[in-house]
Amino acid sequence: MSDPKAFYLTTPIYYVNDAPHIGHAYASTAGDVATRWHRQRGEDVWFLTGVDEHGTKVERAADAGGVTPQEWVDRLVEDAWLPVLETIDAANDDFIRTTQTRHKERVQRFWEVVRDNGYVYSSMYEGPYCVGCEEFKLPGDLIAGEGEFEGQQVCPVHSRPVEHLQEENWFFRLSAFQDRLIAHYEANPDAIQPRSAYNEALSFIRQGLQDISMSRSSVSWGIPLPWDEAQVIYVWFDALLNYATAVGYGADPDSPEGRRFAQCWPPDVNLVGKDILRFHAVYWPAMLMAAELDVPRKVFAHGWLLVGGEKMSKSKLTGIAPSQIIDTFGSDAFRYYFLRAIQFGQDGSFSWEDMSARYTSELANGLGNLASRGTAMVARYRDGALPAAHDFGAPEQELITALAAAVEVADRAMLELDFSTGIVAVKEFVDRVNGYVTEQEPWVLAKDEANAARLDVVLYTICESLRAIAVLYNPLMPKAMASLWQQLGAQSTLGPIAEQRIADVARWGQLLPGTAVTKGESLFPRIEEAS
Numbered sequence: 001m002s003d004p005k006a007f008y009l010t011t012p013i014y015y016v017n018d019a020p021h022i023g024h025a026y027a028s029t030a031g032d033v034a035t036r037w038h039r040q041r042g043e044d045v046w047f048l049t050g051v052d053e054h055g056t057k058v059e060r061a062a063d064a065g066g067v068t069p070q071e072w073v074d075r076l077v078e079d080a081w082l083p084v085l086e087t088i089d090a091a092n093d094d095f096i097r098t099t100q101t102r103h104k105e106r107v108q109r110f111w112e113v114v115r116d117n118g119y120v121y122s123s124m125y126e127g128p129y130c131v132g133c134e135e136f137k138l139p140g141d142l143i144a145g146e147g148e149f150e151g152q153q154v155c156p157v158h159s160r161p162v163e164h165l166q167e168e169n170w171f172f173r174l175s176a177f178q179d180r181l182i183a184h185y186e187a188n189p190d191a192i193q194p195r196s197a198y199n200e201a202l203s204f205i206r207q208g209l210q211d212i213s214m215s216r217s218s219v220s221w222g223i224p225l226p227w228d229e230a231q232v233i234y235v236w237f238d239a240l241l242n243y244a245t246a247v248g249y250g251a252d253p254d255s256p257e258g259r260r261f262a263q264c265w266p267p268d269v270n271l272v273g274k275d276i277l278r279f280h281a282v283y284w285p286a287m288l289m290a291a292e293l294d295v296p297r298k299v300f301a302h303g304w305l306l307v308g309g310e311k312m313s314k315s316k317l318t319g320i321a322p323s324q325i326i327d328t329f330g331s332d333a334f335r336y337y338f339l340r341a342i343q344f345g346q347d348g349s350f351s352w353e354d355m356s357a358r359y360t361s362e363l364a365n366g367l368g369n370l371a372s373r374g375t376a377m378v379a380r381y382r383d384g385a386l387p388a389a390h391d392f393g394a395p396e397q398e399l400i401t402a403l404a405a406a407v408e409v410a411d412r413a414m415l416e417l418d419f420s421t422g423i424v425a426v427k428e429f430v431d432r433v434n435g436y437v438t439e440q441e442p443w444v445l446a447k448d449e450a451n452a453a454r455l456d457v458v459l460y461t462i463c464e465s466l467r468a469i470a471v472l473y474n475p476l477m478p479k480a481m482a483s484l485w486q487q488l489g490a491q492s493t494l495g496p497i498a499e500q501r502i503a504d505v506a507r508w509g510q511l512l513p514g515t516a517v518t519k520g521e522s523l524f525p526r527i528e529e530a531s
Helices: 022-040 056-065 069-087 101-116 174-187 195-206 235-239 256-264 274-290 322-329 331-341 352-382 394-415 419-440 449-473 478-487 490-494
Strands: 007-015 045-052 094-097 120-130 163-172 228-233 269-273 299-302 305-307
Touching: 007 022, 022 045, 022 069, 022 269, 022 299, 022 305, 022 322, 022 331, 022 394, 022 419, 045 069, 045 235, 045 256, 056 069, 069 094, 069 322, 101 120, 101 228, 101 274, 163 228, 163 274, 174 195, 174 274, 195 274, 195 299, 228 235, 235 274, 269 274, 274 299, 322 331, 322 352, 331 352, 331 419, 331 478, 352 419, 352 449, 352 478, 394 419, 394 449, 419 449, 449 478, 449 490, 478 490
Parallel strands: 007 045, 007 269, 045 094, 269 299
Antiparallel strands: 120 163
């Protein structure tokens, strides 16, 4: 019997001409939270991220830096791209580099299959090319330049003139897949999300697809064509294949990599930025169709992070390194803020002031204060031993019902990559528990021994609620929730937090009476100044 299908999610294949900024970290964080959630549901998961290291931009950046392209990318990957995954606490299963042998050999094998199937031919290319996008542009893609570029046609993404290319290349018969792509997307309207991205991609396809150059003769930094080593594979038609090469495309079906490919393929989600939607929603599935492979089940195009109203960009000096934020607020707050404050799939503006305000109100004063009060009162009133509780009344039943509803909403939303809705569902439960504490006034109950049984119920209810919150927020804030799990004594009685299942979260009464509860360090320390 074959292994069950793994939930396979990929981030965009990031381009390494410079160091990553929080726009890159945003996509990786989204992928990490989504895959951690699926793991928390007990599913097999494979989470891939990686970097695209070929093409003109890298070649020119390396030349300007006085090093070889390989030296350039090696340094950037080791010093910037791999460290940022650790900085944001990403738990990826693999990291693919397009300069790796496993990738290069499989890319060449893929294009030999496509050529054998009759979808590659030789011809002359002449037209505009944007080095910033590494993209052959259509005349309709360009806009009129402004300022120093007035009177010229420029790339709408980079606001700079494109280059005019004329070279003998090999072409991919993209036009042969127009009808198949339209039929696929009409039959699978959720295959591209959000809806605006679906409409954009389908509109582009319906306007008519033109064959596109799949090789470059004027670039040396790339993967050579196996049948024409004077040319390298066009960087995007190399890079897109990372999603297949990383999980074993072309490997012996009986080998571990071959079995992984069978378990993972096709991808369940290709996460991409909206500016590279065309590559992933048009060129990528057409390539797979040409090689007779299944296409991804979903391409999800997230929006841009804006700073000062502009897309975050190194070239425009609006790129912010993730560490600049995480050094102040911590990785958990970084992950929380960007998926809570911005509706995934839409553009969102980053504001230091807004992040500081949300951190204080929702994390420090909200969840952090609840955890601190709950554990401190068990320590103070019950010598650190979780009391047994009997006779849960109406206030507790309301919380139990609210928890079940929060789990249902959060699970449904997270599976749809609607992170904000899922996070808010849990946050609202946190607010309910904080309200419960205020209403029940356990510090007043503790003053009269006659209220001992009632105090036991209240203290147990707070801690049991925190148990559920810890599990639900674990995919989002793994460091803080691991700390909370330890403070509740759950690690020793219920096992690791990662092994707790979403489907079982709402089952009330899992914390065992007598468990040692300790007040640890604050989950979200107050930040006096954030500037």
